[in-house]
Amino acid sequence: MRALVTFVYLFLYAPIALVVLFSFNAGRSASEFTGFSTMWYGKALGNTFLITALQNSLMIAFTSAVLAAVFGTMAALGMQRLSARGRAIFDGLFAAAIVIPGVVIGIATLVALVEVFSFLNPALASIWPGDKPPQLGLGYGSIIAAHGLFSLALVTMIVKARIASLGRDIVEASSDLYATPFTTFRQIVLPQILPSVLAGFLLAFTFSFDDFIVAFFVAGSKTTLPIYVFASIRRGVTPEINAIATMVLVASLLMILIARVLMRDKTTKAHAGE
Amino acid sequence: MPLTPDRKRQLVTAALVAPAGLWLFVFLVLPFMAMVVFSFGERAPEGGYQAAFTFAQFANLPSRAAAFWNTMMIAPVGAFLCLIVAYPVAYYLAIKSNPKYRLVLVSLVVVPFWTSLLVRTYAWMYILGSRGIPNLLGMIGIEDVRLLNTPGAVLLGIVYGYLPLMIMPIYVSLEKLDRRLLEASADLGAKPVSTFFGITLPLSLPGVMTGVALVTILLLGEYLIPQLLGGGKVFFIGNALVDLFLQSRNWPFGSAIAVTLVVVVVIVLSVAMRVAWKVSGSRQVDLV
Numbered sequence: 001m002r003a004l005v006t007f008v009y010l011f012l013y014a015p016i017a018l019v020v021l022f023s024f025n026a027g028r029s030a031s032e033f034t035g036f037s038t039m040w041y042g043k044a045l046g047n048t049f050l051i052t053a054l055q056n057s058l059m060i061a062f063t064s065a066v067l068a069a070v071f072g073t074m075a076a077l078g079m080q081r082l083s084a085r086g087r088a089i090f091d092g093l094f095a096a097a098i099v100i101p102g103v104v105i106g107i108a109t110l111v112a113l114v115e116v117f118s119f120l121n122p123a124l125a126s127i128w129p130g131d132k133p134p135q136l137g138l139g140y141g142s143i144i145a146a147h148g149l150f151s152l153a154l155v156t157m158i159v160k161a162r163i164a165s166l167g168r169d170i171v172e173a174s175s176d177l178y179a180t181p182f183t184t185f186r187q188i189v190l191p192q193i194l195p196s197v198l199a200g201f202l203l204a205f206t207f208s209f210d211d212f213i214v215a216f217f218v219a220g221s222k223t224t225l226p227i228y229v230f231a232s233i234r235r236g237v238t239p240e241i242n243a244i245a246t247m248v249l250v251a252s253l254l255m256i257l258i259a260r261v262l263m264r265d266k267t268t269k270a271h272a273g274e
Numbered sequence: 275m276p277l278t279p280d281r282k283r284q285l286v287t288a289a290l291v292a293p294a295g296l297w298l299f300v301f302l303v304l305p306f307m308a309m310v311v312f313s314f315g316e317r318a319p320e321g322g323y324q325a326a327f328t329f330a331q332f333a334n335l336p337s338r339a340a341a342f343w344n345t346m347m348i349a350p351v352g353a354f355l356c357l358i359v360a361y362p363v364a365y366y367l368a369i370k371s372n373p374k375y376r377l378v379l380v381s382l383v384v385v386p387f388w389t390s391l392l393v394r395t396y397a398w399m400y401i402l403g404s405r406g407i408p409n410l411l412g413m414i415g416i417e418d419v420r421l422l423n424t425p426g427a428v429l430l431g432i433v434y435g436y437l438p439l440m441i442m443p444i445y446v447s448l449e450k451l452d453r454r455l456l457e458a459s460a461d462l463g464a465k466p467v468s469t470f471f472g473i474t475l476p477l478s479l480p481g482v483m484t485g486v487a488l489v490t491i492l493l494l495g496e497y498l499i500p501q502l503l504g505g506g507k508v509f510f511i512g513n514a515l516v517d518l519f520l521q522s523r524n525w526p527f528g529s530a531i532a533v534t535l536v537v538v539v540v541i542v543l544s545v546a547m548r549v550a551w552k553v554s555g556s557r558q559v560d561l562v
Contacts, residue, residue, distance in 0.1 A: 001362060001365075001366055001370065002366070002370075004362050004363075004366075005362065005363050005366045005367075008359060008362075008363050008437070009382065011434070011437075012382075012383070012386050012434075012437065012438075013382075013386075015394065015397035015398055015400075015401055015434070016386070016389075016393075016394065016397055018397060018400065018401065019393070019396070019397045019400065022400075070293075071293040071294045071297060072294065074289075074290045074291070074293060074294065075290065075291050075293070075294035075295075077290050078286075078287050078288075078289075078290025078291035078294075079291060081283070081286075081287040081290070082287060082291065086291075090291065090294070090295070090298075093298045093302060093303070094298070096302065097298065097302055099491060099539065099543060100495075100536060100539065101491075101492070101494060101495020101496075101512070101535065101536075101539065102495060103495045103497055103511075103512045103515050103516070103532070103535075104309075104495060104515075104532045104535060104536055105302075105305075107309060107515060107519055107528060107529065107532045108302075108305035108306050108308065108309040108532070109301060109305050110519065111305065111308050111309055111312050111323070111525060111529060112304055112305035112308035112309070113305075114322075115308055115323075145297075145300075145301045146301065148297060148301070149297065149298070149301045149302055152294055152297055152298070156294065181286075203388070206388050210388075210389070210390040210391065210392070212391075212392050212498060213497050213498065213512070216516070216520075217519065217520070226390065226392050229392055229393070229396070230392060230498075233396055233399065233502065237396075237399065237400055237403060237405075241396070242400075245390075245393040245396060245397075248389075248390050248393055249389050249390065249393055252388060252389045252390060253385065253389060255388075256384075256385055256388040256389070257381075257385070259388075260381055260384070260385075
């Protein structure tokens with residue numbers, strides 16, 4: 001049994017390790033390690049298309065995760081005050097946002113936005129005072145909107161679970177002591193849900209940073225890092241992609257590790273000496 | 275006029291849920307409705323959409339039967355293979371592993387799920403590609419082995435990509451299992467095998483169901499794995515959709531396929547939930 005489990009861990013990590021190893025290969029070979037070198041990293045970082053894609057991805061991931069963290073936390077707090085019916089509607093919509101395949105979310109957003117733009121752009125042109133009316137189109141905004149949808153559901157789910165695990169008694173004690181609802185929120189509730197909000201933010205960031213299929217549909221002429229990597233893979237496997245892949249892996253690994261530390265519950269934190 | 279406390283409470287609640295509600299409506303409900311409308315339309319001559327009310331797109335679905343067939347066959351098989359690999363790992367983590375290292379071992383399973391599926395699938399392209407294993411086999415005299423762009427490669431990629439998602443729910447259900455039941459069974463003279471089949475396995479079925487349902491549903495919409503490891507030879511619904519939207523620009527037909535895909539997902543999900551409810555009272559999924 002132990003041997004089997006060890007094998008599964010090897011299976012999970014060996015392919016990743018191989019990509020990392022060959023990203024440091026001095027030669028172009030994919031099967032022969034000819035010497036240690038960081039030249040492919042230098043080459044990747046000198047590639048302006050790649051850097052633009054990376055900047056786009058970081059900006060989109062950050063914006064969609066911040067919006068999702070703020071609106072998701074607000075929704076999680078608000079939902080517990082809704083009627084059972086209202087809560088069920090929100091629960092259903094959030095579940096749909098998570099369960100519906102990314103490829104369908106991408107398509108639905110694409111067709112809806114293209115339709116809206118084809119209606120709005122002429123209307124905008126007719127009322128625009130200058131002679132160069134702005135053209136609405138697919139791009140950063142549509143990617144942020146589509147990523148934000150999944151992220152919003154993710155953050156709400158995580159924060160809601162945290163709120164449910166909080167005792168009502170401490171909130172009641174606070175109001176018995178004449179704290180205003182806002183003071184109770186700021187001093188009692190917020191500090192306790194903050195780690196789960198941050199964890200939700202990091203997971204949302206990771207999701208957006210790694211997503212390919214949704215962005216593929218709604219990116220318009222913009223390129224995100226996964227879209228760039230996908231396009232390069234189709235042109236052929238090169239050591240430069242290994243270097244990019246390694247950097248992507250390290251970035252998402254850091255995010256998920258911090259998120260997991262934040263999401264550990266109180267008891268494990270106490271053991272960790274906090 | 276001062277607000278009554280009740281009215282104020284309602285306003286605060288509305289303000290809290292309004293942004294999320296608006297987001298869900300504008301970027302989920304409306305797009306979905308637009309997609310349904312599109313699926314009853316016609317392809318414009320230059321591509322895209324032209325208003326109409328026709329069932330022609332749905333009537334045309336059989337022309338993509340191969341994509342549906344591949345998806346509906348490979349997704350459950352992939353989920354089943356995942357299950358076979360995942361169960362022993364979940365069992366070991368929950369019951370046999372040293373509690374001191376359990377958290378670390380569990381983290382090591384979860385972490386890959388949150389790293390780029392594109393990069394992880396690419397790793398297998400690298401290994402199975404002509405310069406990977408086939409090259410090594412060539413050195414020992416086994417020539418012309420083709421691994422990439424086969425159904426086997428797609429299944430391997432599926433197991434690799436979705437294993438963490440299968441292990442987690444099974445682990446959670448096994449971890450909640452009352453150990454005293456196992457001790458009682460052993461004390462009453464049951465062999466480990468009959469304890470496993472009589473107690474452990476039945477009590478972990480909710481986790482198994484959750485894992486199989488999650489992985490199957492995600493696989494129904496999969497694009498990257500068949501694209502990169504199947505090389506266009508093993509074609510999923512997701513690949514058909516990308517083709518229809520971004521290459522041939524037949525949006526109404528693509529919308530009809532997407533609507534059908536959602537219907538399939540909903541059916542699979544409701545069947546899975548029904549079975550899961552029969553197996554146990556509640557389900558808890560821990561994705562993180």
